Amino acid sequence: MARIIRDGSISRRDFFAASATAASAAALGMAAVGAGFGSAMAAEELTVNGLPAAVFGNTGLKVTRISFGGLLITEPPVLLRAIDQGINFVHTSPGYQNGRSIEAFGKAMKTHRSKVVLALKTRPDDLDRWLKVLNTDYVDMLVPPLHSTKAIADPTIPEAFEKAKAAGKVGHMGFSCHKDMTNVLNKAHELGYFEVSLMSYADAANPEFLAAVKGAVDAGMGIMTMKGLPKRGAENNTPEERARITSRCTSMVGPEHAHTVLASMGSFQAVDFYREMLETKIGYIDNALERRYWADQNGNYCSMCDKCTGTCPSGVEVRRIMRYRMYETDYGMTDYARAKYAGLDADCNAASCDQCGLCETTCKRSLPIRAMLGEAHAMLA
Numbered sequence: 198m199a200r201i202i203r204d205g206s207i208s209r210r211d212f213f214a215a216s217a218t219a220a221s222a223a224a225l226g227m228a229a230v231g232a233g234f235g236s237a238m239a240a241e242e243l244t245v246n247g248l249p250a251a252v253f254g255n256t257g258l259k260v261t262r263i264s265f266g267g268l269l270i271t272e273p274p275v276l277l278r279a280i281d282q283g284i285n286f287v288h289t290s291p292g293y294q295n296g297r298s299i300e301a302f303g304k305a306m307k308t309h310r311s312k313v314v315l316a317l318k319t320r321p322d323d324l325d326r327w328l329k330v331l332n333t334d335y336v337d338m339l340v341p342p343l344h345s346t347k348a349i350a351d352p353t354i355p356e357a358f359e360k361a362k363a364a365g366k367v368g369h370m371g372f373s374c375h376k377d378m379t380n381v382l383n384k385a386h387e388l389g390y391f392e393v394s395l396m397s398y399a400d401a402a403n404p405e406f407l408a409a410v411k412g413a414v415d416a417g418m419g420i421m422t423m424k425g426l427p428k429r430g431a432e433n434n435t436p437e438e439r440a441r442i443t444s445r446c447t448s449m450v451g452p453e454h455a456h457t458v459l460a461s462m463g464s465f466q467a468v469d470f471y472r473e474m475l476e477t478k479i480g481y482i483d484n485a486l487e488r489r490y491w492a493d494q495n496g497n498y499c500s501m502c503d504k505c506t507g508t509c510p511s512g513v514e515v516r517r518i519m520r521y522r523m524y525e526t527d528y529g530m531t532d533y534a535r536a537k538y539a540g541l542d543a544d545c546n547a548a549s550c551d552q553c554g555l556c557e558t559t560c561k562r563s564l565p566i567r568a569m570l571g572e573a574h575a576m577l578a
């Protein structure tokens with residue numbers, strides 16, 4: 198029986214033990230193929246560099262339960278600190294910070310490549326260009342953005358991957374997705390050739406989504422999360438906010454089945470927070486905080502689900518504007534958010550909204566879209 202240390206919470210050791218028990222049947226199956234979430238959990242407190250880790254699906258790679266997301270960095274020191282503190286799984290994309298994130302990774306990889314599992318979000322046909330910037334000749338995982346069931350089933354994708362794998366440039370084939378996640382993940386599972394995925398957990402309260410994740414994990418797919426955490430993550434947060442982040446991380450690597458939480462870290466403070474969480478606090482779940490987190494998402498947070506796309510008679514790019522608003526409000530990326538907003542066609546920005554309210558009738562999160570667009574325009578125009 199797991200030892201309760203707070204209402205709805207359990208200790209880290211007990212969390213892993215309890216999860217191992219709950220996953221025991223699956224663990225036996227996964228152990229037979231030598232890898233996967235079940236087997237990782239069964240091996241209580243598997244560690245890398247002294248930090249809790251998991252076997253990343255059938256890749257067999259051991260990755261820390263919190264991984265480094267490169268969205269916020271423009272220089273290497275914060276990344277280097279995370280690696281030196283033991284976090285061994287890192288991810289970037291050419292799109293982050295207008296290319297400055299991947300350049301920072303490239304500088305860091307000159308000395309730290311052998312210490313990390315490196316994931317890159319870009320399309321296979323762009324790989325050679327970004328390998329040069331990264332100062333490496335291979336990435337462990339390539340996760341191109343594939344946001345629809347049509348995109349995920351594109352037959353040129355596995356061909357391109359196999360070519361890159363044969364050339365030793367990619368270890369494992371994957372995808373990233375933050376739209377229509379349940380259907381895309383189920384399709385990827387059905388196709389059978391994707392080994393890893395980077396999934397948005399903005400919709401992780403949805404049982405169908407969690408069932409899709411579980412199905413993929415049980416089949417051996419490695420899952421890393423994006424989104425699914427309270428805003429900004431770790432800087433200057435109150436004790437309650439810190440507890441909420443810890444609870445969300447624990448949920449994602451426990452009942453929500455992911456192997457690792459990709460956390461965007463933009464400061465030494467953030468690195469130290471996540472490092473300490475991994476070392477001492479992962480395993481903490483507070484059900485009241487979880488409920489409050491999900492309640493806050495409703496009516497407040499755009500999950501980028503894409504449901505409203507195409508509904509606006511005035512052609513306003515609702516989802517993209519919501520995304521740029523999030524860069525500003527959640528991550529404080531003011532210059533980047535403003536540059537992105539300025540890049541919208543003038544006919545598609547929030548000033549073109551005529552307040553008809555149609556988009557709000559389609560939004561499953563019941564967002565006050567008109568008000569949020571107005572706020573975004575005031576912040577970013």
Ligand code: SF4
Nearest residue numbers: 509550551553554556
């Ligand atoms: S409220 Fe504005 S953004 Fe929404 S559908 Fe109407 S015009 Fe488009």
Ligand code: SF4
Nearest residue numbers: 499500502503505560
């Ligand atoms: S505004 Fe609503 S419907 Fe549109 S992408 Fe966001 S959550 Fe989905």
